[in-house]
Every structure is written in structure tokens, then in C-alpha cells.
Amino acid sequence: MLGLALALAVAGCGAGARSGASTATPRTGTAAAGPFPALRPAPPPSGWRTATLPSGAVLAYPASWHAIRTDSGTASAALTDAHGAFVGYLNLTPRQGGETPTNWPGFRVSHNRGEGDLVVTARGSARGVRFRDGARGTCVRDAYTTKTHLRFIEIACLLHGARADSVIVAAAAPAQWAAQWPTLARAIGAVRS
Numbered sequence: 001m002l003g004l005a006l007a008l009a010v011a012g013c014g015a016g017a018r019s020g021a022s023t024a025t026p027r028t029g030t031a032a033a034g035p036f037p038a039l040r041p042a043p044p045p046s047g048w049r050t051a052t053l054p055s056g057a058v059l060a061y062p063a064s065w066h067a068i069r070t071d072s073g074t075a076s077a078a079l080t081d082a083h084g085a086f087v088g089y090l091n092l093t094p095r096q097g098g099e100t101p102t103n104w105p106g107f108r109v110s111h112n113r114g115e116g117d118l119v120v121t122a123r124g125s126a127r128g129v130r131f132r133d134g135a136r137g138t139c140v141r142d143a144y145t146t147k148t149h150l151r152f153i154e155i156a157c158l159l160h161g162a163r164a165d166s167v168i169v170a171a172a173a174p175a176q177w178a179a180q181w182p183t184l185a186r187a188i189g190a191v192r193s
Helices: 002-011 104-114 174-190
Strands: 049-052 058-061 066-068 075-080 086-094 118-130 136-145 151-160 165-172
Touching: 049 075, 058 075, 058 086, 058 174, 086 174, 104 118, 104 136, 104 151, 118 151, 151 174, 165 174
Parallel strands: none
Antiparallel strands: 049 058, 066 075, 075 086, 086 165, 118 136, 136 151, 151 165
16 A cells, blocks of 8 residues: 555656756766766666657666556556565656756756655756767756655656657655665666657
């Protein structure tokens, strides 16, 4: 039951928010340290599953994760613990509103607040992030507490690709962030939009 409540809380992670947040130049490498972690475009590892949106955008996720239902027209996958609580979460959503590369960091934070999240804080952002197939995007790293008092850290990127403009969200609880970051980073880097 906790897993379902968390799915509903995290499902709002799809798209949307207003303006502001610091910017940082994207770095290479795989460390999750600093104001904004490094991201690298690369095909998904062998054995990963994929989910394709009607727009043609593709989410890749590990075979140990499972697809979950969220909003229509989106793709989501999660890793849960023995109690059904989220350990890691991924969501790919088509761009749906007034999000732009320029306003994305503030737009995302405002969206999270609009979904009812509490104590939403931007922790860094990066513009001109490279994705697969020549796609480019703007990403924000933020943290928030849900209405049910669950805490998350997320990286949310708005990317412009050959097929579509999409939003990829990768989230984990603060206690799980360091352990889940390598998988979340691979999933972000494997997105096709």
C-alpha cells in the first residue's frame, strides 16, 4: 500500500513548474558530487527493458525494475523494496506546457509545489546537456517532501530531440540516492527523444 501511495506521490514528477535556480556547466564523468552531477549519453546496457511513448521517445530501465502505471501517455519504471516502497523511480513524459530550456529549472520547482510537494529546493541545474541522437536539454536537481512526508531527490531534464520534446525524471529517497545514482544516470543518458 505504501508503494501505491508513493507511486501516486512520485507520479507528479512528470512535467511542469516556473522560473529560477542556479546553473552549472555539465561535467563529464559519473560522480554524483557537486551542485549538478555528470550525465553522459549512451545506449542502455544489454538486458535493459524499454518503454516507448506515442511520440517515439524511449525510456530504458534495468530488467530488475518493473514498469508502473502513471499518467496516460507516459512511461514509468520503479525499483521497490520488500515492503513496496520506492528505492528508485524513472518517468518519461512528453513536454506538456510552457516548459522551455530557459525556464525549466524554476518551472520544475514550481510544478512540484503545484503538485502539493513541500519544502521543494533546487540544488543545481545545467543547460546544454547532451543526450542521445543529438538531443539537448536543461536539467535541474531538486529535493522535496511529498504530502505524505516522504522525501526525494530528483534530476528532471527537459530535452529537445528529433522525435519530440520530453521530460525525464529520475528520483530516489535521500538514503538511497548514492546507491541508485549510477543506475539513474545510465537511464537518463539512455533516453531517446
